[in-house]
Amino acid sequence: MKRKAIRAKIEELAELHSGLRDGDLLATWSLTPEAVRFLVLAAEILEEMHRKNISTRIFEAGLGVSIFRDKSTRTRHAFRAACDLVGLAPDELDESTSQIAHGETVRETAAMIAFGTEAVGIRDDMFLGEGHSYMEQVAVSLAECHGQGVIPNRPAVINLQSDLDHPTQSLADLCHLASVFGGLEGLAGKKLAMTWAHSPSYGKPLSVPQAVVALMARFGMKVVLAHPEGYSLEEEPLAAARRFAEESGGSFEVLGSMDEAFADADIVYPKSWAPASVMRERTRLLRAGERDKLGDLEKAALAQNEIYKDWECNEARMAKTRDGKALYMHCLPADVSGVSCVAGEVSREVFEKARLDTYREASHKPFVIAAMLLATRFTDPAAELWRIMERSRERRGA
Amino acid sequence: MKRKAIRAKIEELAELHSGLRDGDLLATWSLTPEAVRFLVLAAEILEEMHRKNISTRIFEAGLGVSIFRDKSTRTRHAFRAACDLVGLAPDELDESTSQIAHGETVRETAAMIAFGTEAVGIRDDMFLGEGHSYMEQVAVSLAECHGQGVIPNRPAVINLQSDLDHPTQSLADLCHLASVFGGLEGLAGKKLAMTWAHSPSYGKPLSVPQAVVALMARFGMKVVLAHPEGYSLEEEPLAAARRFAEESGGSFEVLGSMDEAFADADIVYPKSWAPASVMRERTRLLRAGERDKLGDLEKAALAQNEIYKDWECNEARMAKTRDGKALYMHCLPADVSGVSCVAGEVSREVFEKARLDTYREASHKPFVIAAMLLATRFTDPAAELWRIMERSRERRGA
């Protein structure tokens, strides 16, 4: 993309109103279509600026605080890289070295980490019914503190994976689709198969499949969700997928067969997740302090997974997709048969071919998060991007 | 505050000589009255600049290293936010992942983390008789390294809570009082009750009450310290409080009754702490490796706390204060009865009314620390603030 092309994109962006100023990014299904377009376009612009060595710094100071209540490599790095791209200092709240109380005082912790802070990124994905609600509590407290003059700026809460949605992942996935299929306009009519896949581990969050179907159903795609019995997802994102499919002239269907899902698919996203019932029981056991029963639960869950060992994305299945060459997607890390496990989500052959593409898919995430910062922190984001082009400062170079 | 008002404050600041250049911030009772005024005024100016979106960056590079030998949420965030406000990169030394030797080689660790560093913030509050002395050892080593040309700058050591003082807390508290009572001048004659309060936990540091009485006694206030028998504080800060009370025309009194302390108080600060004897015994047991006896000590200490369950700040007690509406202060987190515990330091009703005010109290801490950085790192701090106003660079915005 030439500089002229970047300028054209900024002009396009100036026409879009995200409505996100001083807001949060908790679930994509709360976003207007214009807001989604805004984020994808802004991410694209920021990525091109970065590739052209143009500094995208828009803060002289400010913190980007993250809270990870579950392990993370990719999203953690992406959040830090995004903060750094716009000039915020990444900072992580380590709950084990702080005195975080749960329940009522989430609001207090939220206030205490808000001073000098522009964004709070949170991952809380392990307990069904809790992560999203925790993020909402943080957001309410920040809004209250801002409203009452305690803090001059109201930091944006950014969902870095909850029990319901994983917007930084699904929007990065969407950027990837846009880059492969010629923009968001190229997606209408394409068939995307989001399917469960076998894994030798248990307890994987439900948020990725939920995030993917709820977001991709907005663009006129034929979205198919497939999983064995017992692995159904939460209702809120599925309802969103149904609604968006209808509105966008696409479709949303739930199937019980991986093969059926793969048939003529343009895009496949085979990925394991835990049965919601297992996640709920695990939450209950942890809350009740019955840790001794977790082993039994894991054993039972793995045995159940084992029944569906055949749900692997392999070359035979890929052959059934559109011209035998559907785009393979994954949020990573994938359980690759013969590599990271004996029998997993995807065969070595399929993964190896798609590997660099999955890295490209992941590469959009820092820019998606930077776009969220731009949308939530500035009254006129396009004007900021103009100024970036005009000053034309290099990111690297004295 | 308008920009003109900020300029007037800077002119006022230019008249004050803190004497802190190349020094440390270990205990407020070592500061001259002018230095205290300097810090409060500088914090006020920096806070107003921040609220006006003026970038207060005064470093192009440099590290602000923190060492936390105890848990921390508020002060840790405040230190990082302060570093970021002035352009330093916050950095934390995690002793568990380094090879810190104790005793003789504190001086070596100090030297090793001094390269490129402007400030070293330390929390070491759990062992009576040790934290303050550890900070002094670090300071001596840094001064030696600087004197011998090993490092071109001598980082300031900033006490983020020791066994003796908690200057970033007490100075933030003082800023809060100044903002509520019309400046430091408005404090003379006011009655401040720093009282012990019941808590269902044991081992809380003594540094907050010590810091508060030693600092607040400097402004002609009637400072009252109240606690049950057996909960007396360390002598050094109490001696400072007595001396300052006399010098400032105020008073300092130690009582054994919460009710008496609250009577006609303008400000109440009810907060739990451990008996010094318990802290000393705990230190001894830990040093002797007798961890099996810690449980007994905790049990005994909690039983002793239990005797004074009545030391709760509730509405009945608040009614006895000046016009029934004393300012409630707390360093947070508070043990709130019926919220974070069954029976704690303060009733739900009282805390809920004061809650946002306690957040405001906490909000000054990053600016107090930034003021310390300004005072210790620059020969002419007022001139730096002038330049900040003249260049008038926005903190947010391309």
Next chain:
Amino acid sequence: MKRKAIRAKIEELAELHSGLRDGDLLATWSLTPEAVRFLVLAAEILEEMHRKNISTRIFEAGLGVSIFRDKSTRTRHAFRAACDLVGLAPDELDESTSQIAHGETVRETAAMIAFGTEAVGIRDDMFLGEGHSYMEQVAVSLAECHGQGVIPNRPAVINLQSDLDHPTQSLADLCHLASVFGGLEGLAGKKLAMTWAHSPSYGKPLSVPQAVVALMARFGMKVVLAHPEGYSLEEEPLAAARRFAEESGGSFEVLGSMDEAFADADIVYPKSWAPASVMRERTRLLRAGERDKLGDLEKAALAQNEIYKDWECNEARMAKTRDGKALYMHCLPADVSGVSCVAGEVSREVFEKARLDTYREASHKPFVIAAMLLATRFTDPAAELWRIMERSRERRGA
């Protein structure tokens, strides 16, 4: 050094071609002589700029990611300080809070932390035969991602201590020697004794002695390596030392006596390390999950160390060096007899005299790492340094 002198050094640097652009820093024996000179000279320039309060910022944004698979205080701080000096945000990948898989997927982790990243610093020194190879895998993946357009920049991999080399240490040591003996030219003919020394701990890495002999043999020095039987080092660095000694007109000799090594030495570097056989057996036991046998191994290793308790650097031995005043070097922390242990590598008297000098030795490390960043990230490093001089921006000051 005056500004004029700095300019002269930059002119000198402009003549040197390091060949490191888009490369890594894994072992000094892979560097050309010109590259070594480049790094020492660049470190010297950056250090002088820093002492003159000249901002050496050459990045507006960018991350410097570190991965520590072993404890570290000095090198960790030096890496962070170096990143900060050039404008990169230091960031650490904590493998315990991420989902790093070993083996095949090192390449994936490498890709995932590459977005927005300019350098990846790695310490992996505990397992013989593994650390260096891990770093190479990371480098290969980064090169692949860059070649395939996944990332626009290819971050440099910087060895922060492997099983083979410790280039940031040995180059800092070399800068120290250059400053003491009048430049690299002053080293020819000097005798350097790198000797084993007794320690009451076991399992110390081999990389420091390997790094020191392989690098110092390049400058016409008489390099002597001395250790008791059974403590021999890896072949690759020793072969490099032999080769470089021959090429540079110096010598490289392995002895079995500390006294012989010290005789007429200009420089002594007494430092403990583990027998390679012990390190190998430890690796085997850890891999085989036979943790119960680690205790026996440690016991045997310590007993073996005990035999050579006499290998201590004390005043009697120092008296045998050139004029009785050889330069004492150590990478720190040293096991000092009567200070950090009962009987260690060096006597209290000798260490106390040399202490501040060892701090000076360590002080070069941040600048050596910054020089590596300059060499690997920029096409024309001297031009960047010119621009730094021309803009003449202060590091401290509004």
